[in-house]
Amino acid sequence: MSREASSAPRTSFGARMSEHAIAARAAAHPIDPQFLQRWSPRAFTGEAIDEATLLTFLEAARWAPSGFNAQPWRFIYARAGTPAWEPLLGTLSEFNRGWAHRASALVLVLSARQWLPPGKTEPQVNLTHAFDAGAAWALLALQASLSGWAAHGVGGFDRDKARATYAIPAGFELHAVVAIGRRGDKSLLSQVLQARETPSPRRPLAELAAEGRFDFFD
DSSP: OOHHHHSOOBOTTSOBOOHHHHHHTOOSSOOOTHHHHOOOOOOBOOOOOOHHHHHHHHHHHHTOOOGGGOOOEEEEEEETTSTTHHHHHTTBOHHHHHHHTTOSEEEEEEEESEEOOTTOSSOEEOTTHHHHHHHHHHHHHHHHHHTTOEEEEEOOBOHHHHHHHTTOOTTEEEEEEEEEEOBOOGGGSOHHHHTTOSOOOOOOGGGTOOSSOOOOOO
C-alpha cells in the first residue's frame, strides 16, 4: 500500500478520526486518501454557505461522465435562510428533517429518462440516466469533502410532494436530496443517531468484484 493510502484518514475539518474509524476505513489496495476521508455525517453546524461555494460543488458534478455525453442529471438547490429552503426541507421525511434542518444547503438530484440522440427526431429512452446521475452525485460529494464540507445523500423524502412543489415533468426521475454542511458535534443529534455518527466500513472487495463470473450473495 502506498504511503498516502496508508496514512491515517482525517475528517473534512482536519480533526483526526478515532482509532475505530481508522480501522473501519482501511483500504485493501492503494487509493487516494480522499476516498477514505469522505463520509456522510448527520451532525451539521448550521453555518451559512454562500452560493458561490455551493455552485463549486455543482460545477464538479457537471463534469461527471455520462453515456453519449447526454448529461441527464439536474439539480434543484436551496440554501438555509433563503425562501427556497422550507419547500425543499419540507419534502424530507420527519426522521430526516430531524437532523437535516441544521444543514447549510439541500440539493434535489433528478435525471431525465429520455434524451435526443444525434440524428434522431424523437426522444429515446436513456437506459443509463440513473447511473450517470449517480456519477454526478459522487463528484459533488467529493468536491464538498475536498473543500472542507460534508454531503449526505438522503433517499427518505416524499417524491410526489417534491414533484408537485417544483412542477417536475413525468419524464424526470427523482433520486435523492443531498444535505450539505459543516460537520458539527454529534451531541447535536439524538442518542440513537449519535451512536451512528462515525465513518462507516465497506464490504470486502472480494464480495463486490469477481473476474469472469457472478457468484455474489447478499
